[in-house]
Amino acid sequence: MSADLEHHITSLAQRARAASLVLATISTAKKNAALQHLAELLIQNNAALLTANTRDLVAASENDLTSAQIDRLTLTPERLHHLAESVRQVIELPDPVGELLDESTRPNGLLLRRVRVPIGVIGIVYEARPNVTIDCAVLCLKSGNAAILRGGKECFHTNTALAELISLALAKADLPTDAVQLIPTTDRAALTTLLKLDTLVHCIIPRGGESLIRFVAQNSTIPVIKHYQGVCFVYADRAADLTMAERIIVNAKTSRPGVCNAAEQLLVHREIAENFLPTAARALIAAAKVELRCDAESSAILSAAQIAHVAATNADYTTEFLAQILAVRVVDSLDQAIATINRDSSGHTESIVTEDETAARKFQTAVDSAAVLWNASTRFNDGFEFGLGAEIGISTDRLHARGPMGLRELCSYKWLGTGTGQVRG
């Protein structure tokens, strides 16, 4: 890598660090003023943003992006309006910084308080969604963190135009423009440099496909908060309300199959399998032509009912399909369901459908996933649905944040002690 590039990225991170010290001490009103300016600028600069986006779209069509990729990349006046709306929604959210977590007075009279503070400098590494540029900048700013954004090359012109508006909004609110910086190159070497700046950058959040996330996790000496996959399970227990179980699996599988909280796996207790599986299978097929990939026992039941399905491979049982495909297995017991999930799931979201409270409590205690739901669709594991107001991602890690990461999860804390001259004996 060129020494110039390394110097440039290091200098950018140093400026982010300096800005973060300012951000950590400023008022909520000032942060909200910057967000208000940004929302207005997004509307006022509609035309310029669409022009920049068109440059990316032209390149995209030349570079054989898939239609799904092009769709994610595309801005429209309506999408810009929604983006400005999402910025305004963050203004309404409570400022997490300064919140008192707990306090106590020690026997020696030392008063101790833990208060929420920003993490510091957060690096966001993402792919071709321009809305991530705004979402992440806004959530980092509201939580008092400086952000370093590294978007994908497919989105470079759009991101550059958006980053200019963010700078302008910061300047209008009299905040350091270094508080949000876009890395002005999509050179992989710049990313690799960033990922080693562990004295300046405090956290890396990768957002995108699994290969990007793995690259970041493998190459970063900075702590990374991530989720790789959502291989989510629904378990229909022997004591399930079958109508409810059918409604939940249809929703979990078909309402939005391309997202991480969609169900990929169905486990059915043997005692209800003959009654439940044919009806549920018909409903899944009727709703979205779901392809059912079955173990021997569920296959026999569906064959007897003359319902289309295919035989599952072992790989299907741990696969995030992100498509209208569902792997189906019959289990002997609640214990087997729990063991199967703890072995095969990605630890994202699982759901049990049962009228048996004891079974539900056991499932919730023993299943080791970020969210464990009882009689509800896996699709609810989401920052908005969980009441966080917005999310920067969903973590399947266990340190710091697990599940949806909102403003609170973008914060650290510090210990403040107030004494009267105490010394240690």
Add this chain to the structure above:
Amino acid sequence: MSADLEHHITSLAQRARAASLVLATISTAKKNAALQHLAELLIQNNAALLTANTRDLVAASENDLTSAQIDRLTLTPERLHHLAESVRQVIELPDPVGELLDESTRPNGLLLRRVRVPIGVIGIVYEARPNVTIDCAVLCLKSGNAAILRGGKECFHTNTALAELISLALAKADLPTDAVQLIPTTDRAALTTLLKLDTLVHCIIPRGGESLIRFVAQNSTIPVIKHYQGVCFVYADRAADLTMAERIIVNAKTSRPGVCNAAEQLLVHREIAENFLPTAARALIAAAKVELRCDAESSAILSAAQIAHVAATNADYTTEFLAQILAVRVVDSLDQAIATINRDSSGHTESIVTEDETAARKFQTAVDSAAVLWNASTRFNDGFEFGLGAEIGISTDRLHARGPMGLRELCSYKWLGTGTGQVRG
């Protein structure tokens, strides 16, 4: 590395993972029973432990360990008694697992609760202190985590003997003995293998010297919670009570200079420097022959008062001396003190001495360190002193835990949702 060794370490981690799923669901009483057995076994097996320790001590004297290293390695009947006592103290601490963090009911009726759960499998990488083996095993067990211990070669026989007792205590309490496992080799390749097992091990906590911690941080794909250094500052403000400031800097510097919360740096506001520095310097020299490494201004004041000192180098201003050495600087203002600390400190613990509440609040808000104390010695940043009951270390990271890590910080959380058949629109 040999495929055998890699297979062995992987298999050990798989068994730890399986044990962690059991530990996550068991009662406090059962965990405490294992701790009670361990405390008894440490006393009953006094002789066998001392014999094992003697083997390490013989090797140590052959391998030219320093006297400080040998002291840390040495067990005595009295130290074993203290170790058993420390185990009993953890029995008395509240079990963090299952604690309700918050709950809310969403507009759709979904009841959401966040509850504290164990992290899962924790790898502890440490050097030659046999008490770490017991402390870490006990804290991990009480918080429901499986532990993989990797101690230093200097302590291998002692650790092996201690690990056997831990296994016995687990078995006596009918808990899986895989809940605490010692890696049965100090081969570096075994450590490197462990640090890559990110699907089985959820957190690595290195304890030891900076080079060990850096090795772990650079080579681990598992999240690491660490602290590198404690370059702690005391700032005597213009409005300081000079007697209090003297008492605090003497305590912070001299009460135990080899620990991370000892002060290494003194900043003095110019307005009080002439009055404060000669008296404080005499007190530091009287208490522990402290070597004062001074900037030009503080040097001039001490020279005028005929007090011994040396000129500081730039490196002194960011050095963790871990010795009776103190770097001294005069600053113009509170703002300069804050900027100096945010540039030069390690983010561990800083203290301001002042009677001016506005200055203290500003200092506490703007200084970006794990603990920021007002009118108290830096030596208080410690799990026991902060009321956590025990600590596994002090984190200068910002994610997950910052400052002392007790049982609570050895936990993650999960989201539990209770519905009545809710699906997402």
